[in-house]
Amino acid sequence: MNILITGGTGLIGRALCRVLHAEGHTLTVFSRHPETVADKCGAAVQALASLDDWTPQRHFDAVINLAGEPIVDAAWTDRRKKILRDSRIALTRQLVERIARSEQKPAVLLSGSAIGYYGGRGDQELVETSGPGDDFPAQLCIDWEAAAIEAERYGVRVCLLRTGLILSKDGGLLARMLPPFRLGLGARLGDGKQWMSWIHIDDYVRHLQRLLNDEQLSGPFNMTSPQPVINAEFTRILAMVLHRPAPLSAPVAMLKLAMGERAALVLEGQRVLPARLEAKGMLCRYPDLESALRAILG
Numbered sequence: 001m002n003i004l005i006t007g008g009t010g011l012i013g014r015a016l017c018r019v020l021h022a023e024g025h026t027l028t029v030f031s032r033h034p035e036t037v038a039d040k041c042g043a044a045v046q047a048l049a050s051l052d053d054w055t056p057q058r059h060f061d062a063v064i065n066l067a068g069e070p071i072v073d074a075a076w077t078d079r080r081k082k083i084l085r086d087s088r089i090a091l092t093r094q095l096v097e098r099i100a101r102s103e104q105k106p107a108v109l110l111s112g113s114a115i116g117y118y119g120g121r122g123d124q125e126l127v128e129t130s131g132p133g134d135d136f137p138a139q140l141c142i143d144w145e146a147a148a149i150e151a152e153r154y155g156v157r158v159c160l161l162r163t164g165l166i167l168s169k170d171g172g173l174l175a176r177m178l179p180p181f182r183l184g185l186g187a188r189l190g191d192g193k194q195w196m197s198w199i200h201i202d203d204y205v206r207h208l209q210r211l212l213n214d215e216q217l218s219g220p221f222n223m224t225s226p227q228p229v230i231n232a233e234f235t236r237i238l239a240m241v242l243h244r245p246a247p248l249s250a251p252v253a254m255l256k257l258a259m260g261e262r263a264a265l266v267l268e269g270q271r272v273l274p275a276r277l278e279a280k281g282m283l284c285r286y287p288d289l290e291s292a293l294r295a296i297l298g
């Protein structure tokens with residue numbers, strides 16, 4: 001297949017490019033830094049510097065839309081919130097405009113979203129039919145999904161990737177957690193009762209491959225392992241795998257002071273279940289956290 005990937009230089013995108021290239025697909029990555037694409041994604045991967053270069057005559061069989069400014073990195077000022085929204089929603093709208101104009105439409109659009117769609121929901125088990133939350137991340141995901149689903153008007157199959165916390169040795173959540181945990185300074189966050197719905201990056205990429213190829217699949221998919229854990233359990237298992245103690249607890253007041261509104265990302269969680277993946281027989285090789293962390297950390 002001839003595949004266009006936005007966000008292909010990111011944590012998920014790089015892993016995906018490796019696998020799709022090995023399968024023989026032709027890959028083009030849209031990037032604000034096209035000169036870095038060959039280095040990050042592989043020498044055979046082409047770079048697209050501007051969506052204007054996607055002319056109506058140019059054909060992609062599939063589009064995978066993963067672009068988005070990192071949500072946790074900077075305070076959510078009004079300016080930052082606009083950047084977070086534009087990098088997802090405005091970009092997705094532009095993609096759909098290109099799809100609308102293309103002479104031969106892609107067969108499928110796999111488009112990013114996140115489990116933040118559900119908002120903070122305590123112990124409630126969340127499947128794809130559960131309603132959305134009402135905080136900033138939830139609205140971001142609602143609008144991001146709404147922009148992507150527009151592609152269905154043009155006969156494109158659309159899958160919405162409600163992505164959980166990606167576990168990878170190359171970045172993301174673990175890259176932030178490992179330095180203090182390796183020093184024996186791992187800490188649960190607040191009371192540690194908030195749910196963390198995670199997935200091993202290899203399982204995520206395998207699910208993406210199936211969503212790409214299986215013409216029967218469309219709509220939202222919770223992209224998580226079937227065994228979410230509360231933060232205290234995540235802390236305990238990570239410390240155990242690293243053979244380090246994790247005796248500390250980060251006080252809620254300190255996290256709120258340091259992170260402001262973003263503290264909701266770490267203090268409120270979602271107990272998400274991959275109901276639709278499992279209904280389609282799409283199982284994880286690493287369903288439990290200990291096996292996933294051992295596979296990643298060796």
Ligand SMILES: NC(=O)c1ccc[n+]([C@@H]2O[C@H](COP(=O)([O-])OP(=O)(O)OC[C@H]3O[C@@H](n4cnc5c(N)ncnc54)[C@H](OP(=O)(O)O)[C@@H]3O)[C@@H](O)[C@H]2O)c1
Binds near residue numbers: 008010013033071087
């Ligand atoms: N990793 C997770 O745990 C997780 C969890 C839930 C949801 N997600 C979502 O899944 C997507 C991929 O995640 P990831 O971890 O691979 O993200 P990542 O490593 O932060 O990479 C995101 C990519 O998006 C592109 N990007 C950033 N800002 C952009 C902008 N303003 N305009 C256009 N492109 C922009 C960047 O590509 P260039 O710099 O090359 O332009 C970057 O490589 C993201 O949208 C993220 O929100 C991730």
